[in-house]
Amino acid sequence: xxxxxYTALVTPFxxxxxxxxxxxxxxxxxxxxxxxxVVPCGTTGESSTLSHEEHRRVVEFVVKQVxxxxxxxxxxxxxxxxxxxxxxxxxxxxGADAALLITPYYNKxxxxxxxxxxxxxxxxxxxxxxxxxxxxxxxxxxxxxxxxRLSTVGNIIGIKEATGDLRQVSDIIELVGDDxxxxxxxxxxxxxxxxxGGKGVISVHSxxxxxxxxxxxxxxxxxxxxxxxxxxxxxxPLARAMFIETSPVPxxxxxxxxxxxxxxxxxxxxxxxxxxxxxxKKVLKDYGLI
Numbered sequence: 001x002x003x004x005x006y007t008a009l010v011t012p013f014x015x016x017x018x019x020x021x022x023x024x025x026x027x028x029x030x031x032x033x034x035x036x037x038v039v040p041c042g043t044t045g046e047s048s049t050l051s052h053e054e055h056r057r058v059v060e061f062v063v064k065q066v067x068x069x070x071x072x073x074x075x076x077x078x079x080x081x082x083x084x085x086x087x088x089x090x091x092x093x094x095g096a097d098a099a100l101l102i103t104p105y106y107n108k109x110x111x112x113x114x115x116x117x118x119x120x121x122x123x124x125x126x127x128x129x130x131x132x133x134x135x136x137x138x139x140x141x142x143x144x145x146x147x148x149r150l151s152t153v154g155n156i157i158g159i160k161e162a163t164g165d166l167r168q169v170s171d172i173i174e175l176v177g178d179d180x181x182x183x184x185x186x187x188x189x190x191x192x193x194x195x196x197g198g199k200g201v202i203s204v205h206s207x208x209x210x211x212x213x214x215x216x217x218x219x220x221x222x223x224x225x226x227x228x229x230x231x232x233x234x235x236x237p238l239a240r241a242m243f244i245e246t247s248p249v250p251x252x253x254x255x256x257x258x259x260x261x262x263x264x265x266x267x268x269x270x271x272x273x274x275x276x277x278x279x280x281k282k283v284l285k286d287y288g289l290i
Contacts, residue, residue, distance in 0.1 A: 001071060002098065002130065002158055002181045003199040003221065004036025005214040007206040008044035010248045011058060012261040018054055020061060022261035026207070027065045029260070033210040036200065036217070038062060041075035042100055043137060044204050044248045049266040055087065060094040073130060073202070077102030081117050088125040098128040100160060100202070105138035111146045122153045129155055134162035134185060144168060148175035160185040160202045166192055173197040187213075187239040191232040194220045205238045207251050208258065208289055234287075241283040244276045254280055257290050 007030050012022035030038055040062040041047045041055050050058065059074045066072050074091035076099040078084040088099040103109075104117055122129050131150060135141040141163065150156050161169050162185025169189075173182055173196055184190040184201040193201075194217065206213035212231055220228035242250050249265055253272040256263035257280070263271065272280065284290045 002037070002073070002128075002183070003217075005200055005206050005210070005217045006037040006039050006071075006073060006183070006202045007035050007210055007213075008039045008042045008202050008204055009062065010207055010252050010255065010261075011041070011045040011047075011050065012252075012255075013264040013266065014262050015264075016266075018050075018058060019261060023058070023061065024065050025260060026255070027062060030206075030210050031066065031069050033214075035070060035206060035210040035214050037071040037073060037097075038066065039073045039075060039100060039202055042132075042202070043075075043102070043134070044207070044251065045075060046248065046266055046269070047075050047077075049269075052083075052087075056090050056094075059091055059096060063095045071097040073098045073100050075100050075102075077104075077132060079104040079107050081120055084117070084121050085124050088121055088127055088129070092125055092127040096127070098130055098157070099125070100130050100132050102132040102134065103138050103140050103142050105140070108140050111143055114140070114142050114146055115149055118150050118156060119153055122155050126155055128157045130157060130181070130183070131159040132162070132185065133159060136162070141168075144171040144175050147172050151176040151180045157181060158183060158199075161193070161198075162186045164189055166196070169193050169198065170196045187235070187242065190217065191220065191228060194228070204242045204247055204251055205235060207248075208254050208284075209235065209238060209287070237283050238287055241280050244279060245272055250276065250280055253277060254284055254289070257281060257284055 012019040074096035076087035158181030216231035
């Protein structure tokens, strides 16, 4: 079920509040362009500055907007195990297909702490759980041996791996069973991860080009490596542009240039600088998005 390209949705804002009209339009764009699934309230969705009430409402809104047409993986992570349990339980309650749980940030748990954290959420909330490892954001790296231990917990079904370390990804795939889904969390390494047994990506630049990102993954999984490689290099400038400043600032600026929403982000994120905006605009023009 959880293979292909999943878009880590941005959360549109207008004058400080969530813009649900723009969010509905973004979800419809993703679904009609053939994306495999969507992920609300992840890092790209600025989950760190959403209130718990906003977080829950956005997840519920996206589930209702999707109407079962594609899977919804709801962001539900926290550096508090109790909060992660609460968010995962809400995701299950409103009908999300899975929960995405980031490694606890700031408090820097040991590998045993990581195992106990995720095991506790999985024990208390019977929803499919996808782990999320992104040391650049959290200051903790969940090692392959820990992922392998967690893969034996019944409803922990996969991982979004965003280290950018192909050796680590390869070690994970070597250690886990064939039914454990490894998804790229780094648009630059999606194709290499597919080549060692990954099943897809949770993507930032698919906010802008969902059809091409999804086709790259599905083509590879169908055995058309030539087509997948061609799309990888086509998408590469777009992937670079999404990280010219802190994500999701460039993604929101790009969607604004595409007349899909306001570019507004929440403090402490700042609007895209003029120089970066000029670079981004050229990339979008070259790609044919504006």
